[in-house]
Every structure is written in structure tokens, then in C-alpha cells.
Amino acid sequence: MSVSASVAVAPADFLLARALTTDGSARIVAACVVPVADDPLPYLRVSSDDLALLVDLIAADPVVSHVEVIHRGKSEWELAIDWTGAFDGLLAVLRDTDGACTEAVATGKMWYLQLRFRSRERLSTWYRRCSERGIRVDVERIVESDAGERLPDGSQAAMTEAQREALTTALAAGYFSVPRGATLEEVAVELGISDTATSQRIRRGIRNLLDESLGPEGRPFDVTNS
Structure with missing residues (x-):
């Protein structure tokens, strides 16, 4: 039975902490499903009062090797990101427990994530290892789904x-x-x-x-x- 969890975490324990703490107007969205073993979030949609500054801050992050602006909208840009792979914090624990980040939204200096695990046991292991590393995770919702069924069809919410x-x-x-x-x-x-x-x-x-x-x-x- 696969498990999906909605969690909130500080940028320092996930990604792009400097960009998000420096630019208080920043909003970053990554909505694609990508295994953590590869580049975790290869495409980002970003908005800010100063988009050029936000992109510069993202490019200067230690875990980012290259940033390309692939679309410039009036209020939102789309970026292609190459990561160095030198992840720590929540992402490192997620990779070690074979989890996947299926959605990530950063706003108000917090990341709101949708995570997917093969079983509730792996979710529990991931949460325990985060706690052991001092990573504070606020678990807001857990949804379990029987094998072969899609969310939300046939899913069951769990506290x-x-x-x-x-x-x-x-x-x-x-x-x-x-x-x-x-x-x-x-x-x-x-x-x-x-x-x-x-x-x-x-x-x-x-x-x-x-x-x-x-x-x-x-x-x-x-x-x-x-």
C-alpha cells in the first residue's frame, strides 16, 4: 500500500534557503513527479517582486550547478535547474528511504511538499530519521492507497x-x-x-x-x- 504525505519544512532543511530567506516575496513551484535519485526538481516556476534577483540567488545556491530561464512571463518565469547532487537535510533522508517528492511549493519562507512512499513503514522510517537529524517536519496529512488504485479515487485519509x-x-x-x-x-x-x-x-x-x-x-x- 503506497502512502502520500503532505508536509511543511523550513528551507534550511530542504532547498534554496538563501533565496527564500533573502527574497520575502519569492514563490517557487515544482509540480512534476521525479524520483529523488535523479535531479529532484528539474523545472521550477518562480515569481517575485524582483525576478532577476531571485534567479541570481537560486543560481548562487551551493547545490545548484546551472540555471536556465526557459520562459519569461509577465509575473512568472520557468527555470530549468541542474543540481550538484550534494543534497543533505530532508532530501538526503528521502533518497535513502526510496521516497519521491511529487510536488513542492515554497511560499512565506516555508516549503510545502507532497511526498510519496511505497509503504507506511517507509514513511515512518523517513520521519524518524529526519527527527534524529534534527529536521523539523510538520506532517499535515497522510493518504493511503491500495496497490493498483489511484489517488484520490479509492484513497482513504488518515490522521x-x-x-x-x-x-x-x-x-x-x-x-x-x-x-x-x-x-x-x-x-x-x-x-x-x-x-x-x-x-x-x-x-x-x-x-x-x-x-x-x-x-x-x-x-x-x-x-x-x-
């Missing part, structure tokens, strides 16, 4: 363990009762995490439950709804 724990803890504490039996702050104390993290886990867990009950959303990975 992460953190989301499940947040929902069950909130439910037991009476957070969803009317009147409410516990505040968000009290649930956060029970979980041992911040109020913000608790709110995010509850919200994403509820979203995945709704997707399971009402059917798949039928739209591509949208970072604006993460």
Missing part, C-alpha cells in the same frame, strides 16, 4: 498519531461539549504542547475526519488551506 492524540484528549476533556468542559489551554497542558500547536492538530484532525466521512476533497494540494 497522524499526533492529530489523533489531540482529538481524543480534547474529546475526553470535554472540549467539544456544550457547554465546553475544557479550554484549549487546558487541552494543551494535558498534551504538553503550545496552544497554537494544539489548535492546529485539532483543526487538521477534524479536516481529515471530514474528508474520510464526506469523501476526498477532489483538489490538488493547496498550501493556502494547510
Whole structure:
């Protein structure tokens, strides 16, 4: 059973950290399916308040060997990228666990990724190795698909363990009762995490439950709804 995961990660743990931290208006999109063993993201669509500066910043990145602008639009350029292959961070762990990055969007100084693994066990191994290397990954959604079936047809949304724990803890504490039996702050104390993290886990867990009950959303990975 293959597994697809939507995750968020800081540029320092993925790619093009200097470009994204220097140019706060930058947006980078890579939507093609490419095995990580080869060039991970050979084509990028970029937009910025200063596109020429952004391309220069990308070209100067240590893991980039060559950049060619293959299309210049009014507000967006398409780039062909040759990488050096000297990847570390999340990409190195992804390669070691035979994962694939099927979609990547950088905006607001964060990368939002769609990853694919052959099994949930490989996803778990990838996540554990990222944690061991100090790479902070926010897993927002996991979708499992039986062999031979396509996503989203026949797919089944699944909560992460953190989301499940947040929902069950909130439910037991009476957070969803009317009147409410516990505040968000009290649930956060029970979980041992911040109020913000608790709110995010509850919200994403509820979203995945709704997707399971009402059917798949039928739209591509949208970072604006993460």
C-alpha cells in the first residue's frame, strides 16, 4: 500500500534557503513527479517582486550547478535547474528511504511538499530519521492507497498519531461539549504542547475526519488551506 504525505519544512532543511530567506516575496513551484535519485526538481516556476534577483540567488545556491530561464512571463518565469547532487537535510533522508517528492511549493519562507512512499513503514522510517537529524517536519496529512488504485479515487485519509492524540484528549476533556468542559489551554497542558500547536492538530484532525466521512476533497494540494 503506497502512502502520500503532505508536509511543511523550513528551507534550511530542504532547498534554496538563501533565496527564500533573502527574497520575502519569492514563490517557487515544482509540480512534476521525479524520483529523488535523479535531479529532484528539474523545472521550477518562480515569481517575485524582483525576478532577476531571485534567479541570481537560486543560481548562487551551493547545490545548484546551472540555471536556465526557459520562459519569461509577465509575473512568472520557468527555470530549468541542474543540481550538484550534494543534497543533505530532508532530501538526503528521502533518497535513502526510496521516497519521491511529487510536488513542492515554497511560499512565506516555508516549503510545502507532497511526498510519496511505497509503504507506511517507509514513511515512518523517513520521519524518524529526519527527527534524529534534527529536521523539523510538520506532517499535515497522510493518504493511503491500495496497490493498483489511484489517488484520490479509492484513497482513504488518515490522521497522524499526533492529530489523533489531540482529538481524543480534547474529546475526553470535554472540549467539544456544550457547554465546553475544557479550554484549549487546558487541552494543551494535558498534551504538553503550545496552544497554537494544539489548535492546529485539532483543526487538521477534524479536516481529515471530514474528508474520510464526506469523501476526498477532489483538489490538488493547496498550501493556502494547510
